[in-house]
Amino acid sequence: MLSDIEIAQRSKLKPIRDIAQDLGIPERYLLPYGHYKAKVDVNYMKDLKERPDGKLILVTATTPTPAGEGKTTTTVGLTQALVKLGKKAMLCLREPSLGPCFGVKGGAAGGGYSQVLPMEEINLHFTGDIHAVETAHNLLAALLDNHLHQGNPLKIDPREITWRRAMDMNERALRNVVIGLGGRANGFPRESGFDITVASEVMAILCLSKDLADLKERLSKVVVGYDESGNMIRAGDLKAHGAMAALLKEAINPNLVQTIEHVPAFVHGGPFANIAHGTNSIIATKMALKLRDYAVVEAGFASDLGAEKFFDIVCRFAGLSPSAVVLVTTVRALKHHGGVKKEDLSKENLEALSQGLENLKAHLDILSNFGIPVVVALNKFASDTDGEIEMVMEATEERGASIALSEVWEKGGEGGIDLAKKVLEATKEEKSYKPLYELDLPLTEKIRTIATKVYGADDVEYSPQALKTIKNLEEKGFGGLPVCMAKTQLSISDDPQKLGRPKGYKLSAREVRLSAGAGFVVVICGNIMTMPGLPKKPAAEFIDIDEEGNITGLF
Ligand SMILES: Nc1ncnc2c1ncn2[C@@H]1O[C@H](COP(=O)(O)OP(=O)(O)O)[C@@H](O)[C@H]1O
Numbered sequence: 310m311l312s313d314i315e316i317a318q319r320s321k322l323k324p325i326r327d328i329a330q331d332l333g334i335p336e337r338y339l340l341p342y343g344h345y346k347a348k349v350d351v352n353y354m355k356d357l358k359e360r361p362d363g364k365l366i367l368v369t370a371t372t373p374t375p376a377g378e379g380k381t382t383t384t385v386g387l388t389q390a391l392v393k394l395g396k397k398a399m400l401c402l403r404e405p406s407l408g409p410c411f412g413v414k415g416g417a418a419g420g421g422y423s424q425v426l427p428m429e430e431i432n433l434h435f436t437g438d439i440h441a442v443e444t445a446h447n448l449l450a451a452l453l454d455n456h457l458h459q460g461n462p463l464k465i466d467p468r469e470i471t472w473r474r475a476m477d478m479n480e481r482a483l484r485n486v487v488i489g490l491g492g493r494a495n496g497f498p499r500e501s502g503f504d505i506t507v508a509s510e511v512m513a514i515l516c517l518s519k520d521l522a523d524l525k526e527r528l529s530k531v532v533v534g535y536d537e538s539g540n541m542i543r544a545g546d547l548k549a550h551g552a553m554a555a556l557l558k559e560a561i562n563p564n565l566v567q568t569i570e571h572v573p574a575f576v577h578g579g580p581f582a583n584i585a586h587g588t589n590s591i592i593a594t595k596m597a598l599k600l601r602d603y604a605v606v607e608a609g610f611a612s613d614l615g616a617e618k619f620f621d622i623v624c625r626f627a628g629l630s631p632s633a634v635v636l637v638t639t640v641r642a643l644k645h646h647g648g649v650k651k652e653d654l655s656k657e658n659l660e661a662l663s664q665g666l667e668n669l670k671a672h673l674d675i676l677s678n679f680g681i682p683v684v685v686a687l688n689k690f691a692s693d694t695d696g697e698i699e700m701v702m703e704a705t706e707e708r709g710a711s712i713a714l715s716e717v718w719e720k721g722g723e724g725g726i727d728l729a730k731k732v733l734e735a736t737k738e739e740k741s742y743k744p745l746y747e748l749d750l751p752l753t754e755k756i757r758t759i760a761t762k763v764y765g766a767d768d769v770e771y772s773p774q775a776l777k778t779i780k781n782l783e784e785k786g787f788g789g790l791p792v793c794m795a796k797t798q799l800s801i802s803d804d805p806q807k808l809g810r811p812k813g814y815k816l817s818a819r820e821v822r823l824s825a826g827a828g829f830v831v832v833i834c835g836n837i838m839t840m841p842g843l844p845k846k847p848a849a850e851f852i853d854i855d856e857e858g859n860i861t862g863l864f
């Protein structure tokens with residue numbers, strides 16, 4: 310089997326204008342970036358608002374190995390299969406971050422014969438949206454430190470500044486830095502640090518805004534720190550939000566590309582699901598629902614992260630409700646949760662698989678909280694044996710859940726026909742989702758609800774600083790916001806070592822941050838970092854380009 314990039318580079322693409330035409334997008338709203346990428350003017354939504362919505366299909370997964378279990382691949386493959394069945398369908402994905410691209414995971418454009426193309430461009434600079442988010446984030450940081458240097462009329466307390474810097478790279482050396490060194494001309498020395506751009510609140514705001522006016526309003530609310538009397542200082546107080554919104558003028562328009570089988574795809578916004586809310590922009594999802602009868606949307610990482618936040622944050626904000634959920638799992642991930650080492654994952658091990666099935670059952674229970682029909686997609690790897698496949702199929706059916714063997718990586722849409730038929734069946738149940746918690750609960754109650762009903766924890770323990778921040782936020786009127794949990798993706802708990810279905814533990818809430826512009830409170834659990842680090846052998850070392858401009862090693 311060819312590598313992802315070899316398959317991608319051998320694929321013939323249609324001009325993006327033809328894809329847009331098939332979608333009925335008027336020329337005046339199409340903003341081409343070359344032959345195979347385009348943005349669609351967000352103002353097109355004004356023309357579409359009276360049109361009925363199609364059905365939303367959410368793709369999530371069981372707890373992944375570090376390589377990922379095929380959500381993006383399944384999102385692409387399932388949509389290709391729906392089109393093969395004659396359905397009008399398209400998909401929505403997040404834009405890949407350079408962090409994982411050059412780190413462990415590689416790109417996020419799908420894989421095998423279920424990819425969005427042009428994968429090199431999508432995985433690298435794409436249309437520049439992440440760079441725009443990063444620049445807007447760092448403009449605010451620069452204006453803040455300049456305010457201190459120019460006399461600090463707002464009396465900002467330099468010890469209470471919460472706004473950091475951003476860079477789209479896994480750079481552990483920048484997690485904590487000292488700025489303002491070198492004397493008077495360079496400002497005030499103080500501690501700061503960098504988060505990866507996809508964890509920036511500006512990225513979350515881009516993904517949750519409904520248009521440019523909403524974006525600017527949200528940016529003005531971003532809290533950057535406190536003054537000497539403990540009052541919040543916002544981006545609006547620094548007059549930063551206009552310039553920040555100007556930098557995002559193009560970024561707010563969703564990016565249109567296509568799959569290997571020429572199925573339309575929006576790729577827009579890029580928040581990770583472990584340290585942010587984890588799905589593409591609401592603008593892209595809502596536009597896709599106007600343009601097609603089915604919109605397939607991927608939520609990052611497993612159901613305890615991307616799916617929970619999609620239901621409790623995105624659906625609530627955007628008035629969305631999925632008609633079906635696809636729960637992607639793999640034999641290799643389940644064996645991993647049964648205790649099998651990475652190097653042995655391709656060997657048959659029915660006993661470990663049987664134990665690892667506890668993780669699949671846990672995710673089925675998690676998703677049952679939201680009341681939407683679930684179809685399990687067993688993403689078939691070449692090393693899976695008939696016995697292993699049979700065990701997963703039988704165990705799932707015994708629980709009364711629908712399951713399909715998915716071969717979309719190897720066969721494209723053709724490999725997802727059975728999955729597509731079962732998903733279409735599930736969407737006919739016409740169920741509406743219910744959020745996990747009501748917004749009028751105290752923040753600690755919201756956190757406890759997620760910890761017990763989703764993570765299976767007995768309770769939550771807070772650091773003194775986390776409790777102090779929660780008290781302060783509730784006193785300042787932010788208690789009614791939803792919570793965005795930040796924790797490891799490698800476990801349902803906040804401890805990456807706890808595999809399978811962790812029980813008998815307390816979730817550790819170490820830090821709480823307010824994202825006033827995005828409209829949620831971030832709760833940082835365990836040792837999760839908002840600036841990841843590169844691994845021993847970064848994927849970047851295997852990426853190259855020849856004199857003709859052909860890139861190799863991206864996967
Ligand atoms: N069935 C499969 N067989 C082999 N490799 C696969 C399969 N499904 C996915 N992959 C590869 O695994 C990696 C992760 O897939 P991806 O769809 O990005 O997962 P996720 O979105 O869940 O992180 C990609 O490199 C992809 O090509």
Ligand SMILES: O=COP(=O)(O)O
Nearest residue numbers: 377581582583609610
């Ligand atoms: O935020 C994480 O997304 P994936 O699960 O697609 O890696």
Ligand SMILES: [Mg+2]
Nearest residue numbers: 380381417607
């Ligand atoms: Mg993915």
